[in-house]
Amino acid sequence: MHESNRIELKRELTDTLEKEVVAFLNYRDGGVIYIGVDDKTQATLGIADADALQLKIKDRIKNNISPSTMGLFDVIAETRDGQKIIKITVASGSEKPYYLSRMGMSAKGCYIRIGSASEPMPVRMIKELFGRRIRNSIGTIKSRKQTLSFEQLKIYYNETPLKLNEQFAHNLELLTEDGAYNYAAYLLSDVNGLSIKVAKYADADRVNLVENEEYGYCSLVKATKAVLEKLKVENKTFARITPGKREQRKLLDPVALREAVINAIIHNNYSNEVPPKFELFFDRLEITSAGGLPAGFDEEEFFMGYSVPQNKELMRVFRDLDMVEQLGSGVPRILEHYPRSIYHFTPNFIRLVLPYAEGYDQATQETTQETTQETTQETTQETTQEKILTLLKSQPSITRKALAEKLGMSSDGVKYHLEKMRAAGIIQHVGSTKAGHWEILK
Template identity: 65%
Template sequence: MKFNGFKEESQHLEFKKELTEKLEKEIIAFLNAKDGGEVIIGVDDTGEVIGVDDADALQLKIKDKLKHNITPSTMGLFDIVLLQQEKKTLIKVIVASGSEKPYYLSKMGMSPKGCFIRLGSASEPMPSEMMETLFATRVRDSIGNITSRYQDLTFEQLKIYYNESSYTLNDQFANNLELQTKEKEYNYAGYLLADRNGCSIKIGKYSGIDRVNLIENEEFGHCCLVKATKFVLDKLSIENRTFTQITAKERIERKMLDPVALREAVINAIIHNDFSNEIPPKFELFSDRLEITSAGKLPEGFSLDEFFEGYSIPRNKELMRIFRDLDMVEQMGSGITRILQAYPKSIYRFTNNFIRITMPYATGFIEEQGIAMQATPEATPEATPEATPEASSQAHKVLLFCQTAKSRNEIKAHLGLKDNEHVRKSILSPLIESGQLQLTIPDKPTSPKQMFYTVGIKK
């Protein structure tokens, strides 16, 4: 039987019948690619499932190979998981694209014999010109390369978390966890994970749908980033209230935000935040939504499609490695997938400096809380000739219905209407003009694939 239906290797997939000396070559090629890839061990070149013996021992060998045989450091850039198919055990090595390209075999140095790139389904030697270009543009302002302005750091909180996860940190932990520069000084990753630092994560809570009435403002920080993250997760878990929906058949209890997606969004915002400019992520609770804003942008050359497909380029591989050690992160690249199982892609907004995710509360929660739409701004006769109190009520229903993106036909069916012109002029256009409803394809408003989603519901 073929591996999960795949018959052959591809740009992002490599099969290995068994663990060989060529593993590092394939891993290096994926590290040097713009979107990483996966190596499946226990599958032959045709995709036939073979399986492996003593998978636990193999995992340790693989980790040792990738840790000691590749330069720069790969820690935090790969994940090893076990798979079961046809009652056989396979090993999957998930490889993220590295930010310190080019990667190469340590014993061969930065040369075509030690440096590889993925071309189609093969890993080929990297041309010297490409190596020189990548080296010249290597990211040097990562938190692993920035020296902490404070060197009298302690890590008792981090040690406690590792002990709770059945790990023991020895005297060389700072070096092993890459919390030091090459000069053996603490880097900015070490500063963020120290017992005391200047990083503070804020959670603001507002009484309405805008930032006018701030009713609560809490700070979690000035401590180990792991501890601060747990505080944020606990706080948002408390805020994520349960509401009840009564149907004709049953009583259903739901959360106002999907708990799995919420956790993934929080973790992603923190470990992928651009801390090099000393701007922490922020979390804002409104009456109808949660907004999470993190500093940074998509890596150069990394498309939105690749982002939503789950390809991973960890901005802070040191944080990724530690959060993975402490079981706060699932397998690499899975966070976005989990979020998109509960919410549409339209909840994301990207700018040159920030990434914001807007998670609307469940429709039933909004209805239960009695959050009502403000009367639509007075429209001109030309724009909304059929505007009536009934249309305003229908607009409210649209906003509640479009907490997740919906098509025009879905909206019409929900309202029980058939007149396209009436729906467009009297209901959708005023909501779009007031900023309460947005388009998933704003540059092509008449696209047949166009969908609409709620940004805010005015009281």
């Protein structure tokens, strides 16, 4: 491990820490700072009282750098050569230029990484970066509603060592500069207009829609957990019996699946109110999120795991709730199980196509999840079959075509569910096709 454009080594915590962090925030790839490692010999020196040092570093980065760095850095303790060291991971910020608060936005306050050094930023570059600073972020857009509640978010925080106090909206950066709730607050509030769709098709195309579930109109954290549970249920185990053994494998790698879902939701561009979309096909899962690669970011940097959080406010909350681990770890984890070719980039969208496991007989598939339909009920979502039952109760003579129109599904998709419900003894059709009616048995 040597110093480079992305790595800084320090024997101990020094007064120049903020300068190095600012330089990495302003650098397109971010970087990593190790404390407790000799910058000349690369020898591990170690540090004393890692816990106290971590807290001190977090406070300095949070309080001494502008604009806000929340959600843009990680501070963790690692063991190297039997000794404790500190690793600070810094993402490239989206609100460049970053600067030392006490020096202001000047050549004495703004730095950028050049080679293995942190150099003062030229005034011309400071002006150019400030002119390009992203203003349409979820942190600066004012929420359309200002009467917001956060009971769901508080429940999730109460399950962690962190608790939300009366200043939580300010601490989590859920307010605009004039003190109004921003769009991040709107997304995390108990009631909002965002709904994440999970669609399921019978074949390999979008012709026969079997299910069309919506998870949303609630805190984005709750909606995310609901989507994760739904896809966990769909991620069935395929079995193949061979001489002497029985092989089992999931449709999709569970770790990669979780990372893909979280990434799509956290990094989605919500400025146009377009949520991410999840589509299950006969042979694959497609995940589409709004917003292409960040400006100045290429595909190679994306695949290497360099992090430019699109919504640092969401990143902060998801990390607080242990739904996200280290910065930049998501894509590399996915690529441990799938090739780069699963990603498809356009200027306005990123689509991830996860193929199902091959070589396993679908006739012998079995679901091993303990999760049942109660998961959906707990998240206040109706399953497609529950929606059908509701319609049959109120309109016993309703036709299959009318059901399809009300549910936004294909006629074949409705037929699929009706046949499953009849086979399960839930419903029966009495009389002729045209003049008959439906009866609910249980």
